[in-house]
Amino acid sequence: MSKSLIPLPSGFRWRELWDFRDMNGGLVPSSVSSGHKLTATGATKVTTADGVHFLAGVATSNIEFADPYDAVNDWWVSFRFKLDQAFSSADSTDMYLLGKYDDGTNYLVIYLRASDGALVFDHTEGGGQEIVVSAETSWAAGQWYHVLCSISTTNGKRLIIDAGTPVAEAGDQTAISLTASITIGARDNGTSTEGVSATIADVVMGNDALTGTEETDLSNGVKPVDAVNSFSLDEGRGTVANDKGTGADNGTLDSSCTWGFGGPQQVCAGMDGINDRLLSDSGVDISGPLTAVWVGKEKDTYEGNNGPYKFYIAVDGDDNISLIHQAGVNGHRFRCEGGGVATFATYSTLNVIDEYVVFIGTLTLAGVVELFRNGVSVATSSGAGQISPAAATFSLSLPAANQDISKPILAGLIDGVLSAQQVLNLTRYINQKKRLGLTI
Numbered sequence: 010m011s012k013s014l015i016p017l018p019s020g021f022r023w024r025e026l027w028d029f030r031d032m033n034g035g036l037v038p039s040s041v042s043s044g045h046k047l048t049a050t051g052a053t054k055v056t057t058a059d060g061v062h063f064l065a066g067v068a069t070s071n072i073e074f075a076d077p078y079d080a081v082n083d084w085w086v087s088f089r090f091k092l093d094q095a096f097s098s099a100d101s102t103d104m105y106l107l108g109k110y111d112d113g114t115n116y117l118v119i120y121l122r123a124s125d126g127a128l129v130f131d132h133t134e135g136g137g138q139e140i141v142v143s144a145e146t147s148w149a150a151g152q153w154y155h156v157l158c159s160i161s162t163t164n165g166k167r168l169i170i171d172a173g174t175p176v177a178e179a180g181d182q183t184a185i186s187l188t189a190s191i192t193i194g195a196r197d198n199g200t201s202t203e204g205v206s207a208t209i210a211d212v213v214m215g216n217d218a219l220t221g222t223e224e225t226d227l228s229n230g231v232k233p234v235d236a237v238n239s240f241s242l243d244e245g246r247g248t249v250a251n252d253k254g255t256g257a258d259n260g261t262l263d264s265s266c267t268w269g270f271g272g273p274q275q276v277c278a279g280m281d282g283i284n285d286r287l288l289s290d291s292g293v294d295i296s297g298p299l300t301a302v303w304v305g306k307e308k309d310t311y312e313g314n315n316g317p318y319k320f321y322i323a324v325d326g327d328d329n330i331s332l333i334h335q336a337g338v339n340g341h342r343f344r345c346e347g348g349g350v351a352t353f354a355t356y357s358t359l360n361v362i363d364e365y366v367v368f369i370g371t372l373t374l375a376g377v378v379e380l381f382r383n384g385v386s387v388a389t390s391s392g393a394g395q396i397s398p399a400a401a402t403f404s405l406s407l408p409a410a411n412q413d414i415s416k417p418i419l420a421g422l423i424d425g426v427l428s429a430q431q432v433l434n435l436t437r438y439i440n441q442k443k444r445l446g447l448t449i
Contacts, residue, residue: 073191117132193240234283369381
C-alpha cells in the first residue's frame with residue numbers, strides 16, 4: 010500500500026515514489042511499502058538554492074578555500090553570477106567576483122570595473138600586468154551571466170561571457186605564482202570591502218588547458234570530469250561550501266554570506282555532473298502500461314554536446330525506459346524500448362537554467378509513448394515493443410558523458426497510463442504541494 014502523500018485517481022497506484030526530502034545519508038527510501046530504496050554514489054542531499062548571496066561594502070562577505078593553484082602553468086574558472094542591481098560605467102566602485110590576492114603587485118582577480126562597466130580578468134605578477142577585458146559594458150540586475158576565464162602558458166589568456174566570442178591575449182602566458190587562498194565573492198578575505206552584491210553559483214576550476222569542446226560544455230553547464238574544484242553552492246544551510254571536484258577543497262562562508270533562494274526552498278538530490286548518481290536495488294517493475302514522473306530544477310542547457318539521463322530504468326539493453334536531455338535535438342526525449350524495439354517522444358526546446366519542470370511520460374500496452382511537460386502534452390510516438398517483466402534497476406543520472414546535474418525533487422512510477430486530464434491534475438497537485446511556482 011502506498012505511503013505517499015500524493016494522491017492518484019481511482020484504479021491507479023504508485024509502483025515506486027522517491028521524495029528526496031526523505032534522503033538520509035546515502036539512502037533514499039521509497040514512499041511505497043513494496044518499493045525499492047535508492048543508494049547514492051556521491052550524490053548528496055542539498056537544496057534548490059540558486060547559490061550564495063554576497064554583499065559589497067563589507068570585508069566579511071566571501072567564500073575562502075585553500076586552493077591548489079599557487080604554482081601552476083594552466084588554470085581556468087567557470088561560474089555564474091546574478092547582480093542585485095544593474096552595473097555600468099555609471100557606478101563608482103569596482104565589484105570583485107573572485108580573487109587570489111597576495112599584494113598590490115601580485116594577484117589574480119576577476120571584477121566589474123566602474124570606469125567603463127566592463128568585466129576584467131587581471132593576472133599580475135611582480136607588477137607585470139596581463140589583462141583581458143569583456144566587450145560587455147553593462148550588466149542587468151536579476152539576470153544570470155556565465156563567465157569562463159582561463160590562463161595557459163601555451164594558449165595565453167581567454168575570457169568568454171555567455172558562450173560568446175572569446176576575448177583572447179595569446180601572448181599572456183605567465184604562469185601563476187601566488188600564495189594567497191582563492192576567495193569567491195570578493196578580492197580577498199577580511200581586508201577589501203570591494204566585493205559584489207550578487208548571487209554566485211556553479212563555481213568550477215581546473216589546472217589544465219581547456220579544449221574547445223570543454224569551453225562549450227562549461228558554458229552549457231557541463232563540467233569536465235577532471236575538474237579539480239567544483240562548488241555548486243546549493244547546500245542551502247550551514248557555512249560549508251562542499252567541493253565535489255577531485256581536490257575536495259571545501260570552502261567556508263564568511264559571516265555576511267547568505268544562501269540565495271530565487272524560488273521555492275525545496276530539498277533535492279545534488280549531483281556533481283562528474284560521477285554522482287542514485288541507483289535502486291534490482292526489482293523495479295517497468296512492464297505493461299505505466300506512467301513515469303520526474304520533478305526537479307534544471308541546471309544546464311546542453312545544446313547537443315552531451316546526452317545526460319535524468320533517469321534510466323533498465324532490465325537490460327533491450328528493455329528499458331529513460332528521460333534524456335538528448336544530444337543533437339536540444340531538448341528532452343522520453344524513450345521506451347521493449348525486446349530491442351524502441352520509440353521515443355521528443356520535445357525539442359531548450360530548457361532554462363534554474364527553471365522548475367514536471368516531466369511525465371506515459372507508455373501504453375500497444376507501445377504508444379507520450380511526453381508531458383508541466384501538464385501539457387509536448388510529443389507522442391508509437392511502436393515500442395513490450396517491455397520484459399523481469400526485474401529492472403532505476404538510475405538517476407548515468408556516468409561519463411551521460412551525467413546529469415539537474416536537481417530532482419521527486420521521481421516515481423505509476424501503474425497504468427494516466428489520461429491527459431489526469432496528468433494535468435497530478436501536475437497541478439505537485440506544483441501546489443512542492444510550491445514550484447509554475448503557471449499551469
